[in-house]
Amino acid sequence: MDVGQNLAMGSITTLVTENNDFLKFTGFVVVIWMLRVLLLKSLVTLGRSPVAEPTRITIRPAITEKQVERESVWPLGYFLDTLAVVGLRAAGLFSDMPHFETTLQAIAWQFLFHATIVEFLYYLFHRALHVQWLYKRWHQYHHKSINTEPTTAVSFEVGERLAYTVLFAISPVLTGLIGAQTYAGLLIYVLWFDFMNEGGHINFEVLPQWYFRSPLRYVFYSPTFHAVHHTKFKKNYSLFMPWTDILFGTAVYTHDEAVTPPKGLNQVDVETGVKEQDGQVV
Numbered sequence: 329m330d331v332g333q334n335l336a337m338g339s340i341t342t343l344v345t346e347n348n349d350f351l352k353f354t355g356f357v358v359v360i361w362m363l364r365v366l367l368l369k370s371l372v373t374l375g376r377s378p379v380a381e382p383t384r385i386t387i388r389p390a391i392t393e394k395q396v397e398r399e400s401v402w403p404l405g406y407f408l409d410t411l412a413v414v415g416l417r418a419a420g421l422f423s424d425m426p427h428f429e430t431t432l433q434a435i436a437w438q439f440l441f442h443a444t445i446v447e448f449l450y451y452l453f454h455r456a457l458h459v460q461w462l463y464k465r466w467h468q469y470h471h472k473s474i475n476t477e478p479t480t481a482v483s484f485e486v487g488e489r490l491a492y493t494v495l496f497a498i499s500p501v502l503t504g505l506i507g508a509q510t511y512a513g514l515l516i517y518v519l520w521f522d523f524m525n526e527g528g529h530i531n532f533e534v535l536p537q538w539y540f541r542s543p544l545r546y547v548f549y550s551p552t553f554h555a556v557h558h559t560k561f562k563k564n565y566s567l568f569m570p571w572t573d574i575l576f577g578t579a580v581y582t583h584d585e586a587v588t589p590p591k592g593l594n595q596v597d598v599e600t601g602v603k604e605q606d607g608q609v610v
């Protein structure tokens with residue numbers, strides 16, 4: 329073979345290897361997708377089981393068929409996320425990632441980016457979403473569910489959900505850009521994210537009483553903490569880490585108060601000006 333043939337063979341080999349790697353990555357992303365669905369379904373089952381009753385947080389209004397139907401948009405988000413990650417891989421990110429080696433490092437980087445950049449940007453975005461015009465266009469879709477379920481966590485207007493695909497990609501993407509991402513690291517981050525997000529909407533308190541007396545309550549939120557956001561609207565905007573609410577003075581730790589059924593939900597909410605009737609914005 330002459331030099332030209334060698335080069336041609338070399339590029340074909342590179343192309344085949346690259347295609348194999350791309351297919352492997354795409355298969356992996358589809359597995360993540362399936363695991364996300366499985367996790368959501370398991371949390372919904374748990375949230376509806378008798379296990380949830382003793383520490384149920386929000387009791388009224390009851391979950392209606394209309395709410396279940398509204399929240400059936402949840403597959404859209406997973407679809408958008410999957411498309412985005414495969415698109416990023418096609419653009420060259422997440423290539424040549426180790427499977428497991430350096431996964432602890434990948435988790436540490438993602439958590440660092442999450443705890444700082446993502447939590448802060450999410451807080452600002454969430455505050456903006458509660459401004460009347462943006463609230464009516466997008467965010468009220470999520471807030472129509474006062475009595476939440478894990479599916480509430482993934483139910484949004486398409487525009488808002490698209491924004492989350494971008495915002496929540498920050499941690500894995502930055503970790504990929506600095507060359508610290510791994511297959512296992514990506515999987516763990518995505519499932520941790522869903523667990524925190526959907527678990528935060530499960531509407532029964534999974535954390536023990538001592539948690540609410542310990543400093544840990546300032547590090548990670550709880551289903552009760554987020555239930556306050558769904559019943560009082562303009563408090564507890566945080567994603568999973570309340571430091572942003574504490575910083576901006578919007579944190580409410582009324583654990584005992586939130587455990588009792590919230591009162592006056594069939595009244596005009598003075599802060600949003602949105603009239604609620606049986607959980608529906610009218």
Ligand SMILES: [Zn+2]
Pocket residue numbers: 454457458467471557
């Ligand atoms: Zn909100």
Ligand SMILES: [Zn+2]
Pocket residue numbers: 470480481529554558
């Ligand atoms: Zn929520």
